[in-house]
Amino acid sequence: MxxxxxxxxxxxxxxxxxxxVAFHLEGGEIHALMGENGAGKSTLMKILSGVHRADEGEILLDGKAVGLGDTAAAEAAGIAIIHQELNLIPQLSVMENLFLGREPSRFGVxxxxxxxxxARAQLAALxxxxxxxxxxxGSLSIGQQQMVEIAKALALKARVLIMDEPTAALTEREIDRLFGLMAQLKADGVAIVYVSHRMEEIFRVCDKISVLRDGCFVGEREIARTDFDEVVRMMVGREIGERYPRRDVAPGAVRLKVENLADEDMVSGIGFEVRAGEVLGIAGLMGSGRSDILKTLFGAKRRTAGRVELDGQALSVAAPGDAIAAGLGFVPEDRKSKGLVLGMSLRENATLVHLDRYARLGVVNAGDERRAVDGMIEQLRIRTRDAELDVKSLSGGNQQKVVFAKWLAHPPKVLLLDEPTRGVDVGGKAEIYHIxxxxxxxxxxxxxxSSELPEVLALSNRILVLHEGRQAGIFDAAASNQEILMAAAAGGAVATESRKQA
Structure with a gap:
């Protein structure tokens, strides 16, 4: 189509x-749609999929003008979308979500x-x-929920498939499976719109790229005739310098020490040290327990064994409030349900963790609070016309920046980052790396x-690799590569080589 x-x-x-805005897509083509957060990518695709109606303009399918007034009309026309923000009903089962409104019946039941x-067949295909x-x-991990969303869209047998950040919560193995499936769909003539901030993916699987900036169409390029630097210039209208800025910091004294850490259901035997000024990356396949380590340290999960020390003193954390008081910060993977209060403003979210610091005698000093928030907005280039807007009105990437901003005004002793650049554009990533x-x-x-191994390797001093809830090894980032880390994450022999231990 x-x-x-x-x-x-x-x-x-x-x-x-x-x-x-103009956009053109051919059948049997994988077409990337790129732009900074707030550039209008998701809105354009929501118009194509019937979620929103355009104020002006027209849509043609196979040369014929069509009206896609709602999602049902778009689906009937053969258009399906996998949204960046998950839209499953948490109280329903996986199969009920997959076939919602299209349930198979027998004798009217x-x-x-x-x-x-x-449902099993759809999931097996992925x-x-x-x-x-x-x-x-609702009981599934974010990555598993994303796989269900993808299966749900594919079940519609669409001729136009829109993928909005489909790999944001997937592991490398799952991404490989998805790309294989996309290649098959392309061969079958399906037209695919691929929205992603991951440049490696764009150049790996896409045929063409269209770029939006500030709600306007900038241009279209064939992937074979462009490169990373040109795409970045089209997106941001400026040079961003090094993709992964260098860090010349000599690590100091041990700040966080973990011995034999275990939680109630996932990880055990975890031990590592992190020094002041050091970045310890954690890598592993989805379900290996990466996020569980952070949640246990922060008090979001119960620690059942082990000892944790902060600056040489035993640290006892029963709840996140204890962790914050002790000097720990946490940027969670799921910004919507764990990182933000969507009904509150950008300002309220950005200062919520340390609101007491802006108060005198129990009354918040609005001027101090506003100045701090304005600084965060400028520092992180958060796209908003007003700090008083509800944070839910921001694009996904700008929401992520607000989650990150909570810890900037009063930096913690230890900052736990769970997929800190998920859903953030290339310019925003560079800003977060700088922070x-x-x-x-x-x-x-x-x-x-981080699920992005290039990011882990570039930003970390050392990398802890997990395999099925156990520690596979700690590797020197400078002496490692993606193959070494993936072998360890999959339980390969390299994981047991003591010489790899940093």
Whole structure:
């Protein structure tokens, strides 16, 4: 199916999100759509998938103008979307989410046995056989929920498939499976729009790229005829310097020491040290326990064994409030449910953790608070017209920056980062990398989980690799590569080589 969008404009109140945007997609093509956070990518795709209506412009499918007034009309036309923000109903089972509104029936009654069989087949096609069709969607990890979203879209047998950050919570192995499936869909003539901030993925799987900036169409390029630097210039309108800025900080004294750490269900036998000014990366396959280590240290999960020391003193954390009081900070993976209060403003979210620091005699000094927030907005280049806007009105990447901003005004002794650049554009990533380096230079010890192995290798001093909840080894980042880390994460022999221990 051929898709043409032309003259597309859209505003939300006084804010013009899209202005006279053009986009063209051919069947059997994987077309990247890129731009900074807030550039209008998701809005354009929501118009194509019937979530929003354009104020101006038209959409043509195979040369014929169509009206896609809602998602049902778009699905009927053969268009499906995998949203960046997960849209599963947590109280329903996986299979009920997969076939919501399209449940197989027999004699007028839902056929749960057939639904279960079809759900297993859909998940198996993605290599996700381990997901139980009867499990509540809300009980799954973010990565597993993402796989269910992908399976849900594929079940529609769409001729146009829109993927908005589909790999943000997936492991390398799952990404490889997804790319293999995309290649098959492409061969079958399906047109795929691929929205991602991961440059390696764009150049690996896409045929063409279109770039938006500030709600306007900048240009289209064939992937074979462009490169990283040109795409970045198109996106941000400026040079961003080194992709991974260098950090010349000599680690200081041991700040965080962990011995034989175990939680209630996932990890055990975990031990490491992190020094002031050091970044310890944590790598591993999805479900290996990466996030569980951070949650246990922060008091979001119960520690069942082990000892933790902060600056040489035993640290006892029963709840996140204890961790914050002791000097720990945490940027969680799931910003919507764990990192933000969506009904509160950007300002309120950014100062919520340390609100007492802006108060005198129990009354918040609005001037001090506003000045601090304005500084955070400028430092992180958060795109917003007003700090009083609800944080839910921001794009996903700008929401992530607000989560990060909470820890900037009063840096913690130890900062735990769980996928800190998930859903953040290339310019925003560079800014976050710079902030990480600044915090390290000021003596903060950083423990960072990331699914992007190039990011882990570039930012870390050392890397702890997990395999099925156990420690596979700690590696010197400068002497490692992606193959070494993946072998250890998969339980390969390299994991047992003591000489790799840093």
């Amino acid at each position: 051929q898709v043409t969008m032309r003259g597309i404009s859209k505003a939300f109140g006084p804010v013009k999100v899209l202005q006279n 839902i056929d749960f046995a057939a639904m279960r069989r079809q 290599g996700a056989e381990g997901i139980d069709p009867d499990a509540e969607a 990480i380096n600044q915090l390290a230079a000021a003596g903060t010890a950083i423990v960072m989980v």
